[in-house]
Amino acid sequence: MDFTISEEMTEFRGIVRTFVENELIPWEDHVEEHDGLPEDVERELRIKAVKLGLAGLGMPEEVGGAGFGTLDQVLIVEETSRALGGVSSGTIPGASNILLACTPEQRERFLYPCIRGEKQDCFALTEPDTGSDAAGIKTHAELVDGRWRLNGRKRFISHGDSADFAIVFAVTHPDQEDDRITAFLVEKGTPGFSVGQVHKTMGHRGYRQAELVFDDCMIDSANVLGEPGQGFVLARDWLRNGRIMTAARCLGPMARLIDEALEWSKQRVQFGQPIADFQAIQFMLADCATDLYASRMMTYNVAWDDDQGQDPKMVSAKASATKVFASEALGRVVDRVLQIFGGTGYMNEMFVERAYRNARIERIWEGTSEIQRVILARSLLKRGMFA
Ligand SMILES: Cc1cc2nc3c(=O)[nH]c(=O)nc-3n(C[C@H](O)[C@H](O)[C@H](O)COP(=O)(O)OP(=O)(O)OC[C@H]3O[C@@H](n4cnc5c(N)ncnc54)[C@H](O)[C@@H]3O)c2cc1C
Structure with missing residues (x-):
């Protein structure tokens, strides 16, 4: 194996270290005290992070990401995680790599804005009755007149209260042994989708976990991520x-x-x-x-x-x-x-x-x-x- 770090990466790591020390760490006291950054500060820091090249580290360049391989991502995450998670998580734009399964139309609405730092996603798999046993989720969706009717509850969803949309996993093919689960892109404000309890946690001030509630929430087929039934593979x-x-x-x-x-x-x-x-x-x-x-x-x-x-x-x-x-x-x-x-x-x-x-x-x-x-x-x- 060869862990030789290229000159460019060594230089970039130095730039990221300076950004973390000068721009992120000074906000740690504020985040501990107020459970988050002031909105304008968070926005400004996000813009700086995008300019620096920290957006979508693992995303290919053709979708606007940094196009880093896994080792380069690790090297940069090692630097950004020197700041407390409550400061770095909201300011360094990322997109779940699962969003690469977006259709071209979905990319415009979900993937690209996340990489540009304009939108934030959250990943909603865990439920009150299923954590480790993730394949056993109970949230379910049925096709009704060409649209999906979603019902269920998710919990402990990071950024669930502030995210612009949730990537929600639901059982759509209950009678099948495999390929039972589908992923949906559910936007904030969709009727039937609400945020429930926002938890107070032991650590990570400013990095909140929320309950998401779906009550006869109607989702267009255009908001299915990937193929129906393939959600768990994603x-x-x-x-x-x-x-x-x-x-x-x-x-x-x-x-x-x-x-x-x-x-x-x-x-x-x-x-x-x-x-x-x-x-x-x-x-x-x-x-x-x-x-x-x-x-x-x-x-x-x-x-x-x-x-x-x-x-x-x-x-x-x-x-x-x-x-x-x-x-x-x-x-x-x-x-x-x-x-x-x-x-x-x-x-x-x-x-x-x-x-x-x-x-x-x-x-x-x-x-x-x-x-x-x-x-x-x-x-x-x-x-x-x-x-
Ligand atoms: C701060 C925070 C943020 C989170 N963010 C997200 C998020 O963004 N999206 C999301 O979907 N989820 C999120 N989660 C959920 C997280 O992934 C789950 O908490 C985790 O997978 C464990 O599930 P659980 O808490 O239900 O524990 P349980 O599954 O109930 O486990 C309880 C205990 O039993 C043990 N156990 C369970 N099964 C076995 C087994 N087969 N063999 C041996 N031991 C076992 C576990 O290891 C644990 O010690 C978050 C959780 C927290 C606390």
């Missing part, structure tokens, strides 16, 4: 890439936490010497570096495999291993760094306190650690260990 593709990007999102906070822990331990004096002189602190720093290094290598490696077009089943197994390792490593790193900061680390104004709360979700969303282990074990038993 969702699965999205989830594989999502696992790699979740691992990448764990790298940024780990790196920033280690930087902060090094600085703090060198300047914090106890018993007449910097705490960095104590072996107990040094060992925690060493363990943090080991966790970051291993997570980084795994993430780069699976991204590189994906770019090489390796067997998607093997990439999927590796992506599960990587997501488990990186998300759990982040949990260990943030816990040690909080210990290194002592009582100061427990204060809300500190990055480590915020990162501690934010880190917990990485082991849950995009498939819990247990589900990743299930996927990995199944693959091992069927195909053996991956190279």
Whole structure:
């Protein structure tokens, strides 16, 4: 494998690091306090991010994206995730890669505006009764006079309250064993579509989760995404890439936490010497570096495999291993760094306190650690260990 980073990418990474440090991180206090950015600031930052070339990182250039391969996306996500998710998620425009299944007409209405940062989507799969068992969703739609009548409830949908449209998964072919689920593009304001409870969460201020309610919501056939019955296939593709990007999102906070822990331990004096002189602190720093290094290598490696077009089943197994390792490593790193900061680390104004709360979700969303282990074990038993 070859992780050589091109000169252009090294330069671009530097530009992104500066953008994150100068434009995003200064807004973290505001987002923690007010659970979001002022609308005008969010809009301005989004425009800057688009100008910088951060829009639609993984989307092909012909649809207006950055056209990056998986490894290049990982390198940039590692940088942008140094800022708290509540600041970066609303300001760096993205579009679910599932939107590449849009028809030309749908691309104009949904895909291109998302990539330009003018519209935001949300991905609505999870329901009150089905989380890990995503194929068991109950939301359903029937064809009535050429239109789809949608009924059901989704929950924990990120940006569900602010998104311009939702990508909604519903059972349309209940009698079939496979190909039972269809994806729909449901716009805000469609009669019968409403936002229910918006949750208060443990972390990620400014990154809200909402319940979406569909009550005899009538959807035009023109708003079916992909082929009827193929929705779950589309969702699965999205989830594989999502696992790699979740691992990448764990790298940024780990790196920033280690930087902060090094600085703090060198300047914090106890018993007449910097705490960095104590072996107990040094060992925690060493363990943090080991966790970051291993997570980084795994993430780069699976991204590189994906770019090489390796067997998607093997990439999927590796992506599960990587997501488990990186998300759990982040949990260990943030816990040690909080210990290194002592009582100061427990204060809300500190990055480590915020990162501690934010880190917990990485082991849950995009498939819990247990589900990743299930996927990995199944693959091992069927195909053996991956190279
Ligand atoms: C902050 C946040 C944002 C989210 N954003 C979105 C979003 O934008 N769109 C979306 O569709 N969803 C979203 N989700 C939902 C998320 O993907 C689910 O929470 C996650 O998949 C787990 O489902 P669950 O919470 O229902 O837990 P459950 O599935 O009820 O699991 C509970 C426990 O049982 C374990 N478990 C379940 N099945 C098995 C098994 N077979 N073997 C072993 N253990 C098992 C789980 O690992 C877990 O420990 C979000 C969730 C959160 C908290």
